[in-house]
Amino acid sequence: MTSHQPSAISHLEGRGLPLRGHDIDTDRIMPARFLKAVSFEGLERHVFEDDRAADPAHPFNNARYAGASILVVNANFGCGSSREHAPQGLARFGIRAIVGESYSEIFQGNATMMGLPCFTADPASIARLQAAIESDSGLTITADVASGAIAAGALRIAGALPPASRDAFLSGQWNPTVMLLDQFDQVRAVAARLPYVKGF
Amino acid sequence: MPETLFHKVWNAHTVRTLPSGQTQLFVGLHLVHEVTSPQAFDMLRQHGWGVPFPERTFATVDHIVPTSSQKRPFLDVMAEEMTIVLERGCREFGIQLWTPDDSRQGIVHVIAPELGLTQPGMTIACGDSHTSTHGALGALAFGIGTSQVRDVLASQCLALDPLKVRRIDVNGMLNPGVYAKDVILTIIRKLGVQGGVGYAYEYGGSTIDRMTVDERMTVCNMSIEGGARIGYVNPDETTIDFLRGRPFAPQGDAFDRAAAWWRQLASDRNAVYDDRVTLDAGSIEPTVTWGINPGQSVSVSERIAGDPKDEAFAFMGFTPGARVAGTKIDVAFIGSCTNGRLSDLEEAARLVRGHRVAPHVKALVVPGSQAVRKAAEARGLHEIFTQAGFEWRGAGCSMCLAMNPDKLEGRQMCASSSNRNFKGRQGSPTGRTLLMSPAMVAAAAIAGEVVDVRTMIETVPA
Numbered sequence: 001m002t003s004h005q006p007s008a009i010s011h012l013e014g015r016g017l018p019l020r021g022h023d024i025d026t027d028r029i030m031p032a033r034f035l036k037a038v039s040f041e042g043l044e045r046h047v048f049e050d051d052r053a054a055d056p057a058h059p060f061n062n063a064r065y066a067g068a069s070i071l072v073v074n075a076n077f078g079c080g081s082s083r084e085h086a087p088q089g090l091a092r093f094g095i096r097a098i099v100g101e102s103y104s105e106i107f108q109g110n111a112t113m114m115g116l117p118c119f120t121a122d123p124a125s126i127a128r129l130q131a132a133i134e135s136d137s138g139l140t141i142t143a144d145v146a147s148g149a150i151a152a153g154a155l156r157i158a159g160a161l162p163p164a165s166r167d168a169f170l171s172g173q174w175n176p177t178v179m180l181l182d183q184f185d186q187v188r189a190v191a192a193r194l195p196y197v198k199g200f
Numbered sequence: 201m202p203e204t205l206f207h208k209v210w211n212a213h214t215v216r217t218l219p220s221g222q223t224q225l226f227v228g229l230h231l232v233h234e235v236t237s238p239q240a241f242d243m244l245r246q247h248g249w250g251v252p253f254p255e256r257t258f259a260t261v262d263h264i265v266p267t268s269s270q271k272r273p274f275l276d277v278m279a280e281e282m283t284i285v286l287e288r289g290c291r292e293f294g295i296q297l298w299t300p301d302d303s304r305q306g307i308v309h310v311i312a313p314e315l316g317l318t319q320p321g322m323t324i325a326c327g328d329s330h331t332s333t334h335g336a337l338g339a340l341a342f343g344i345g346t347s348q349v350r351d352v353l354a355s356q357c358l359a360l361d362p363l364k365v366r367r368i369d370v371n372g373m374l375n376p377g378v379y380a381k382d383v384i385l386t387i388i389r390k391l392g393v394q395g396g397v398g399y400a401y402e403y404g405g406s407t408i409d410r411m412t413v414d415e416r417m418t419v420c421n422m423s424i425e426g427g428a429r430i431g432y433v434n435p436d437e438t439t440i441d442f443l444r445g446r447p448f449a450p451q452g453d454a455f456d457r458a459a460a461w462w463r464q465l466a467s468d469r470n471a472v473y474d475d476r477v478t479l480d481a482g483s484i485e486p487t488v489t490w491g492i493n494p495g496q497s498v499s500v501s502e503r504i505a506g507d508p509k510d511e512a513f514a515f516m517g518f519t520p521g522a523r524v525a526g527t528k529i530d531v532a533f534i535g536s537c538t539n540g541r542l543s544d545l546e547e548a549a550r551l552v553r554g555h556r557v558a559p560h561v562k563a564l565v566v567p568g569s570q571a572v573r574k575a576a577e578a579r580g581l582h583e584i585f586t587q588a589g590f591e592w593r594g595a596g597c598s599m600c601l602a603m604n605p606d607k608l609e610g611r612q613m614c615a616s617s618s619n620r621n622f623k624g625r626q627g628s629p630t631g632r633t634l635l636m637s638p639a640m641v642a643a644a645a646i647a648g649e650v651v652d653v654r655t656m657i658e659t660v661p662a
Contacts, residue, residue, distance in 0.1 A: 021511075023393055023493050027622040031629070032601045036264060036278045038238040038285045050629035076394040079427065079493075080622060081601075082329040083236065084345035105397055105429050106329060110345035164220040164361060171219075175347070177249070179218055180355035184252070186215050187357055190226045191253070194212065195461050196319060197228065200454040 006115055008172035012097040012143040014069030016133035016152065019059050024073065025080035026107060030089045032081075043085055044092035060093075064137040072130050073100035075123070078107025087111040097143050099150060099159060101126050112165040115174055119143055119150060119159040128155060145169045202468035205434055206365045206400050209340050209465060213323045215357060222359045228322040229339075230352045231308045232259035232295065234286045235603070236327030240349035241289035249354040254294035256356060258317060259286060261299055262307045263603045267566050267593035270300040279604065293353070306569020306595040309333040309537035313417065314571055316446025320435035320462035325352050330537050330619065332423040335432030336416035337439050338465060340400070342430055363430070364398055364474035367467075369405035372481035377654035379547075380415035381539060381617070381637035383407065383479075385487040385497050387419075388426040391477065393495040396428025399474070402467060403433050407481040413442040414543040421538045422619050425494040434466035486653055488524045489621045489635040491516060496621075497635070500525050500652045515623060516632050517611075524634065524650050530612040532563040532645035533626075534590075536600040539617035539638045540568030542575050548642040549581040551656055557589035558648025564591040564606065566598040590645070602627025615644035 034046040052058045059065055071090065077100045078086060087110050090098075098111065099119045108118045121129075132152050133139055141152045143159065145166055150157040161169070168174040180187075191197045215224040237259070244251070251257065264279040274280040283299060290297035298304040304311060309330050312318045320338030324331060327349040334341035348358055370383055388395075401423045408416065416433045423431025433439075440459045443449045450458040485499035491512035498504055503521050506513065513519060534540070534548050545565065557563045565585050567573035573595055576582060582592045599606040600618035607627025608614055614626055614633050621633035634650060643653040 025493070025620075025622045027601075027620070027625050031624050032603050033627070035235050036282065036603060038282060039242070040239055050624045053629065076397070076427070079393060080329065080424075080620060082327060082343040082345050084239075084347060087345075102394065102397065104394075104427065106343055106345060106424075110347065113345070113347040162361070164222045168220050173220065176218070176220070176222075176359040177247070177351050177354050179220070180224055180351055180357045180359060181249075183216065184355070187224075187226060187252075187355065190213065190215050191356070194226070194228060195458070196322060197256075200450045200458040200461070 006172055006175050009115060009169040010145045013140060014096060016070045016072050016139060016141045017059055017065045017068035018072045018130035018133045020074060020130060022075040023079055024077050026078055026083050026086035027080055029086040030083060035083060035085050040088040043089035047089040047093045069094055069096040070141045071095045071098045073098060074126060075101040077103050079104040082106045084110045087114055087116055091116050113175060117145060117161055117169055119148060119161055121157050121159040125157040129157060202470040204365050204467040204471045205338060205432060205465050209321055210362060218359055222361055225323060225358050225360050227325045227352050227356055227358055229317060229324045230257040231312055231326035232257055233263055233308050234261045234282045235263045236346050237349055238285045239346050240353060243350040244353055251293040251353050253356040257295045259290050259295050259297040260305050260308050260311060261286060263597045265300055265596040266604050267596045267598050267606060270594045303570050307537045307540060307597055310540060310568035313337060314569060316443055316449035320439060321465045325358060329424045330421050332431045333417050333421040333537055335420040335430055336413055338432055338435035340430055343424060363400045365402055366399045366475040367402045367404060367473040369478045370407040370481050371405040372407060374407060374481045377486055377657045378484050379637040379639060380411060380418040382484050382487040384419045384422040386484045388495050389497045391426055393493050394427045396426040399428050401428040401431040403431060408433055413438060414541045418538055425619060435462045486640055488650060490518050490524050492621060492623050494621060494635060498524060525652060527650045529561060529615045529644050529649060531608060531614040532561055532641050533599045533614055533616040534638045534641050535566030535598050536618035538619040540566060542572050544638040545576050545581050548638045549584045551639055551642045552588045553584050555588055555646045557645045561645050561648055563589060563645040564593055566593045567595050569595045599626055601625060615641045617641045
């Protein structure tokens with residue numbers, strides 16, 4: 001099964017895409033009508049589709065940020081629905097990492113399992129990073145998985161990843177299925193002990 | 201050492217600590233629907249993985265099913281294809297599936313408790329954030345994404361970090377016209393839409409103790425709207441009475457043995473919590489959202505406060521200082537995994553009886569499951585609703601997220617018993633949602649505008 005194992009992710013580098021606002025939910029990232037499909041293919045075309053239609057100045061419409069790969073967001077990004085279509089759409093759009101104040105748990109977990117790291121940093125640092133990108137969209141941003149350090153020009157930010165996902169990215173074990181299957185006799189042993197599995 | 205239900209159930213299902221430091225947790229019940237599973241089945245095929253515990257997974261179609269005619273093939277080609285793909289996956293991997301031609305079909309979070317699949321002490325997972333609903337019966341129920349659906353299918357396990365536990369006590373009597381929906385909307389307003397991130401919410405106190413399982417499901421359902429991935433209520437005699445006799449619950453002597461195990465799972469009296477919050481039930485009023493997240497709510501008679509630059513004001517068409525009461529509505533929707541159960545329909549019907557829906561309002565009632573629909577019809581509720589001018593539909597998620605033909609149009613304003621008022625949630629990018637209890641939706645449908653349901657209740661015998 002080694003061919004199915006993803007590879008390690010230790011360093012990310014690219015231009016930034018600043019998206020301001022708290023509590024941006026997954027219905028906005030990927031409206032439900034685009035979940036009517038049996039694969040994730042083509043979702044990049046619909047990322048923030050309704051927000052972009054309503055606001056021509058939406059950062060995802062802005063040509064200055066075309067090709068950017070590091071999304072910079074505020075608090076509680078990805079709240080609401082558990083749809084993995086949201087991070088799938090972002091990744092297929094070209095986003096390789098997200099830096100933000102905070103995330104919903106399900107979104108962050110989904111993104112991690114796809115190999116899309118979600119770094120956190122304090123609100124003041126995020127505000128500085130968003131402002132720096134807005135004033136120079138060509139700025140190269142780097143993010144280091146091991147230390148969490150984020151750099152953009154002269155700006156240095158102390159970011160962080162949850163320890164489990166940090167280690168998973170560094171080891172290349174961020175897709176856990178193989179690990180979960182690794183000692184399957186233990187899974188069967190737990191099942192056999194549970195009264196509702198073995199029968200009351 | 202005294203423990204919470206969270207820790208007892210978590211520990212009983214722990215397989216091992218993974219090299220990542222996360223816990224490998226056994227999943228006792230896996231629920232599947234058509235929207236978040238097709239890619240997971242494909243991943244299994246790509247990797248050559250099987251489903252080792254197919255008897256622990258149950259599937260239904262709910263999100264995309266039409267509620268007007270549920271005859272196959274569905275008129276919507278994509279809805280039909282998604283159903284066929286789910287049928288194929290379930291057949292291939294030996295999973296029980298209930299489609300609309302089976303009387304057990306319905307919204308996944310309505311049917312599992314109704315069938316007795318959901319039981320205290322279980323770990324439950326489903327590719328749907330409202331899986332938190334099942335915590336009402338004392339289970340730990342996690343909403344998951346599609347890659348995790350793959351993991352549960354392939355291994356019956358999840359890799360998870362443990363959560364902290366926040367005890368939320370609600371004490372005292374709810375006033376007439378105040379419902380479980382108002383309780384959870386008030387909790388979310390107080391703690392915020394992000395307040396629960398990293399926490400499991402344990403709901404208790406005399407108000408929760410007195411609630412029916414249906415009401416507890418409404419509360420637990422919206423835990424995720426407060427950021428908490430799971431919410432639960434400790435199992436008690438109400439829980440046990442609810443489960444007795446249900447098809448998938450233990451039967452006979454086995455039920456009594458199960459009940460004994462369930463009782464001991466409740467959090468110990470001296471259990472230590474990471475945080476505690478207390479609310480006075482008497483202070484809770486009929487609550488309505490005015491904004492674009494479920495934390496943006498007010499009591500029906502209160503003035504909306506907030507920063508006028510908040511995009512919610514422009515989107516919804518409100519101004520700071522305004523009241524939601526008196527807001528003209530275009531659509532009234534009673535249904536969803538939050539409030540689409542028999543008791544919700546009964547309370548709405550009690551208020552609707554003898555009235556007419558305002559002429560400019562499109563009003564629909566969508567039962568949460570076929571069993572709810574059948575039970576409601578046996579009580580004549582469908583006649584009360586249709587005589588009043590409501591449309592009486594088949595079971596499904598419907599206008600909660602508008603993946604079927606039930607959608608808002610343009611900037612329509614909808615009084616809705618569902619769970620999310622996000623921009624575009626009900627199918628029109630500019631459509632607007634006011635979340636409230638089903639009784640408040642019924643009152644709004646009749647008045648044609650948002651009204652305080654208490655003004656109606658005074659004239660209706662209990």
